Amino acid sequence: MKYIKSFIEKNNENLKLFLRINSTIFSIIIIIYLLLLIINQFWDRFIKEYININSVFILLLISGTFFLFPIIKEEEEFKEKRKLEREDIFLFLIMGIICAVLVWIKIKNFGIISYIISIISGLLTLVLPILLFYD
Amino acid sequence: MIYESNSKIKKILEKIKFFTLKNKLEIFLFFFFLLIFVIYSWDTITDSQCPFHYDSHAIWIFSKNLIQNKSLIYSDPLSELFEFKVFYHFGGYLSNNKFYTIRNYGEIFLTSFGLLLGYKVPFYLISLLGTIGVIFFYLFAKNIFNKKIALISTVLFSLSYPMINWSNQLISNVPAFSLFITGLYFASDIFTNKNNKLSRYILPSLFFALSVWMRYQYLVFLLFLIPWIYKTRKSIKLKYFVIAILIFILLLTPIFFLNYHLHKSPLTFGNIMKDIEITKKSADKIFKNEMLNIMINTFLWIYNRFLSKLVRLDFITLINNLKYYLYDIFPGLIIFSILGYVVIFKEKEKNKLNFAIFSLLYSIYWIFRIIPRTLLRPEDIKIEGPIPRYFLMVYCFVILISIFFIFYLSKKFVRLKILNYIIIILLIIITVLNTSSLLKGSGYTVFAHNAKKQRNKINIIIKDFPDKSIVIGDRRFFLHGIIGRKTLDLCEITIIDKEENCKVAVNYIKTLLNLNYPIYIIEKNYLSLTNYIQKNENDLIIEKVISEDYFEIYKIFYREK
Numbered sequence: 210m211k212y213i214k215s216f217i218e219k220n221n222e223n224l225k226l227f228l229r230i231n232s233t234i235f236s237i238i239i240i241i242y243l244l245l246l247i248i249n250q251f252w253d254r255f256i257k258e259y260i261n262i263n264s265v266f267i268l269l270l271i272s273g274t275f276f277l278f279p280i281i282k283e284e285e286e287f288k289e290k291r292k293l294e295r296e297d298i299f300l301f302l303i304m305g306i307i308c309a310v311l312v313w314i315k316i317k318n319f320g321i322i323s324y325i326i327s328i329i330s331g332l333l334t335l336v337l338p339i340l341l342f343y344d
Numbered sequence: 345m346i347y348e349s350n351s352k353i354k355k356i357l358e359k360i361k362f363f364t365l366k367n368k369l370e371i372f373l374f375f376f377f378l379l380i381f382v383i384y385s386w387d388t389i390t391d392s393q394c395p396f397h398y399d400s401h402a403i404w405i406f407s408k409n410l411i412q413n414k415s416l417i418y419s420d421p422l423s424e425l426f427e428f429k430v431f432y433h434f435g436g437y438l439s440n441n442k443f444y445t446i447r448n449y450g451e452i453f454l455t456s457f458g459l460l461l462g463y464k465v466p467f468y469l470i471s472l473l474g475t476i477g478v479i480f481f482y483l484f485a486k487n488i489f490n491k492k493i494a495l496i497s498t499v500l501f502s503l504s505y506p507m508i509n510w511s512n513q514l515i516s517n518v519p520a521f522s523l524f525i526t527g528l529y530f531a532s533d534i535f536t537n538k539n540n541k542l543s544r545y546i547l548p549s550l551f552f553a554l555s556v557w558m559r560y561q562y563l564v565f566l567l568f569l570i571p572w573i574y575k576t577r578k579s580i581k582l583k584y585f586v587i588a589i590l591i592f593i594l595l596l597t598p599i600f601f602l603n604y605h606l607h608k609s610p611l612t613f614g615n616i617m618k619d620i621e622i623t624k625k626s627a628d629k630i631f632k633n634e635m636l637n638i639m640i641n642t643f644l645w646i647y648n649r650f651l652s653k654l655v656r657l658d659f660i661t662l663i664n665n666l667k668y669y670l671y672d673i674f675p676g677l678i679i680f681s682i683l684g685y686v687v688i689f690k691e692k693e694k695n696k697l698n699f700a701i702f703s704l705l706y707s708i709y710w711i712f713r714i715i716p717r718t719l720l721r722p723e724d725i726k727i728e729g730p731i732p733r734y735f736l737m738v739y740c741f742v743i744l745i746s747i748f749f750i751f752y753l754s755k756k757f758v759r760l761k762i763l764n765y766i767i768i769i770l771l772i773i774i775t776v777l778n779t780s781s782l783l784k785g786s787g788y789t790v791f792a793h794n795a796k797k798q799r800n801k802i803n804i805i806i807k808d809f810p811d812k813s814i815v816i817g818d819r820r821f822f823l824h825g826i827i828g829r830k831t832l833d834l835c836e837i838t839i840i841d842k843e844e845n846c847k848v849a850v851n852y853i854k855t856l857l858n859l860n861y862p863i864y865i866i867e868k869n870y871l872s873l874t875n876y877i878q879k880n881e882n883d884l885i886i887e888k889v890i891s892e893d894y895f896e897i898y899k900i901f902y903r904e905k
Binding site for chain 1: 771773
């Protein structure tokens with residue numbers, strides 16, 4: 210335990226840098242992982258042949274564990290509140306449209322009902338984040 | 345005048361705007377739950393509903409029997425005439441030519457109550473209970489976590505494949521889950537010290553008892569609440585707690601009376617009796633052996649039942665099988681739920697920690713109890729099978745903890761708050777896409793919807809047949825879900841040789857014709873019985889009465905001499 214403590218004290222700056230890099234890597238891997246899952250819904254063969262999602266999963270788990278257990282005390286958390294801006298709504302709108310299109314592609318052979326389901330799912334992806342932001 | 349009316353309209357519009365902005369979440373939830381009810385009762389709304397599932401057919405028959413004969417024992421006098429029990433082609437067990445249910449009493453009573461109100465009502469009741477379950481899941485999540493986590497978890501859970509699929513079926517998993525989560529919500533009011541009135545003690549015992557009526561395993565699940573009760577014992581009023589337990593026991597006692605009435609033992613359920621009947625059949629094999637063999641057999645039974653699962657615990661098999669039943673249904677969420685549990689145990693916030701312990705104990709027990717022990721391959725997986733419907737509670741816990749973790753991230757990335765919303769949006773997209781691919785793919789929901797539509801059409805057609813008519817068919821094709829007239833299942837004639845099988849079936853048909861029962865055969869069936877009769881039976885005439893794309897119905901009668 211003493212050895213670990215002295216190691217941390219000695220390499221304080223390096224560890225801080227590592228954790229900062231890790232938190233950035235963690236957030237990037239999350240997005241990559243989720244995007245891969247979406248791609249997997251449409252081109253599962255492509256994913257199986259070229260990328261192993263499980264390895265991304267394990268990478269995310271390791272990075273997440275480091276993210277949760279910072280050995281060094283973190284700097285104070287930011288307490289400022291971010292307000293909902295026009296760009297955010299625009300982003301949610303684009304995501305909503307993307308969601309609606311993706312769902313429609315997936316279920317287009319359902320007939321008219323496919324349009325209704327995709328519109329509803331698009332609306333959900335638009336309204337939910339706005340509701341959360343507005344709180 | 346015009347100016348005055350314009351200002352009035354403006355005022356009204358402003359009021360509406362104020363009301364909408366003030367209650368935006370409630371308005372959203374109202375429309376969302378309405379949408380969920382429509383999705384959960386989609387098969388019923390689109391006239392594509394019937395008790396199609398093997399279990400639901402049994403529930404339907406026993407419920408109808410309860411209304412008509414005021415009895416939980418089903419008995420068909422015609423069955424005594426035949427060696428093979430062709431009229432009992434649904435779940436249950438036969439003893440002294442009486443057919444006993446192995447279904448839970450709750451689901452039979454619920455369906456009977458629905459049937460009293462109309463043909464479609466039992467199905468609507470399941471969908472309604474599913475929606476109520478989702479509402480109380482939201483309230484429970486709000487109690488333990490917060491509004492935001494509750495909202496996202498509810499959206500993801502309610503739009504998941506298992507909830508949509510099983511809320512459209514006459515099976516008690518969704519009602520049992522809903523009643524349990526409702527009870528859990530009222531209990532959480534006491535655990536979190538939000539409301540400590542007597543009503544908050546009585547309501548959980550009422551809903552927990554009802555969930556046990558629906559599925560008996562929920563009695564075991566209550567045991568996992570003990571650590572939570574123990575850790576919050578200071579906020580629990582002992583007097584009220586004792587009253588609640590007494591009410592709970594009182595509400596369960598009719599189950600034991602019914603067991604005694606049916607099986608002459610209060611603790612013997614239909615399932616146990618079925619096991620005993622099966623054992624009786626192989627009893628000769630066991631008891632003709634020597635004493636040593638009996639002892640070995642007993643030890644093997646105990647070992648297989650209780651110890652083998654622990655001794656043969658294969659971690660790779662468990663992970664592999666969990667991948668199909670947990671990861672594939674909620675891709676993207678599992679990783680967050682693992683990290684979410686770590687955060688809760690690290691932060692040690694009282695309510696969340698107690699909930700995490702409860703959910704973890706529950707999930708571990710249930711995963712070990714239900715997940716198959718053999719290494720499953722993709723072709724072995726039955727997403728439409730029993731495991732996902734037994735796992736509803738596990739799924740809701742996984743979602744809740746994952747969403748908690750995503751919101752925990754927002755504390756860390758305050759400047760990148762938008763990142764959290766992007767993660768949430770991506771998760772919603774993944775859930776909706778995955779649900780739709782399961783519904784139309786390996787989950788068979790769309791297939792089941794179309795099959796139910798076909799059977800519903802058959803039910804409408806056979807309503808015009810004489811009351812005494814008997815429809816002969818094959819449960820692998822059309823028989824389950826046909827409820828308009830009495831049905832005879834060719835699958836119950838368990839002779840391997842097809843020709844012999846056909847001979848027995850024809851003999852049964854002749855016996856029934858002699859008793860003046862109008863007989864109809866529905867094709868297709870695995871024997872192609874109509875072809876056999878046309879080729880080999882000169883004294884019988886077959887007449888096609890209905891022809892559709894996917895089925896044909898033939899009437900059969902004696903040739904006039």
